[in-house]
Amino acid sequence: MVDKVIHIYVISDSAGETASKLAQAAIAQYDVLDLEVQIVRRTFVSDKETLMDVLQEAKELDAIVLQTLIVDELVVIAKQFCQENGIFSIDPLTPLVDEISRRSETEPNRLPGAMHFLNKNYFDRIAAMEFAVKYDDGKDPRGFLQADIILLGVSRTSKTPLSLFLANKNLKVANLPLIPEAHIPSQLWEVNPKKIVGLTNDPKILNVIRKERMIAYGLNPDTAYSNINKIKEELEFANNLYKKIGCPVINVAQRSIEETASIILSELGLEDRSYYHS
Secondary structure, eight states: OSSEEEEEEEEEEOOOHHHHHHHHHHHHHOOOOEEEEEEEOOOOSSSSHHHHHHHHHHHHHTTEEEEEESSSHHHHHHHHHHHHTOEEEESSSSHHHHHHHHTTTTOOOOOOGGGGGGOOHHHHHHHHHHHHHHHHGGGGGGGEEEEEEEEETTSSSHHHHHHHHHHHHTTEEEEOOOOTTTTOGGGGSSSSSEEEEEEEOOOOHHHHHHHHHHHHSSSOOOOOOOOHHHHHHHHHHHHHHHHHOOOOOEEEEEEEEEHHHHHHHHHHHHHOTSSOOO
């Protein structure tokens, strides 16, 4: 039985994604069955009247206010209202914008939703996503020569989701499934090993994952694909190849896509291309 519902009001003059993700990250720290936290999104708030209505709603619910407003007038109104009414509020955007302004001696443009404008970064990201799809699963090894990153790994080592996640950071990623009986494309040996990452996993975890995949397809889970000895052979083949190439190796067992991607970027010394440059 939930005794009390905690409301978090996300107030933004854009889509509110930044504040929503921050709220979700905080909520994820609590694994309590009798705790209920509701995120209420009030987005594209662009005038004083709408903002005051939203703030009044938050006050009546004794809500936490998490706002990412950028227009000076609205920021001041929200801050003043929360202070006067004893509302706990967080403004993660303004202090950082102000500090960057101070250090750069440049005034911010204060445009709501500026991060989502269709600028060069946006189109580069779309191109990177298309690249990842085109050169997924070793479809065309010629893509290796154009890629920023090449992911190698046996089946079910998260190659495709990692490729798409990294593509969202404006990186061109190709991947190749490793099968002992299959030919290794000649293009792979033309690539700088510093662009290659070998993915591996624990045999027992792969065994479970592959069995679940077969069951999901309505097939017998006990096949050569999920056989533990066959999996060990595949992993040994992959590890020997990684040693021959001289590339970093990452075990994806018990790791999220985000964590593995972060390790890849660190290992390869790559800048996060989702950053925006003026």
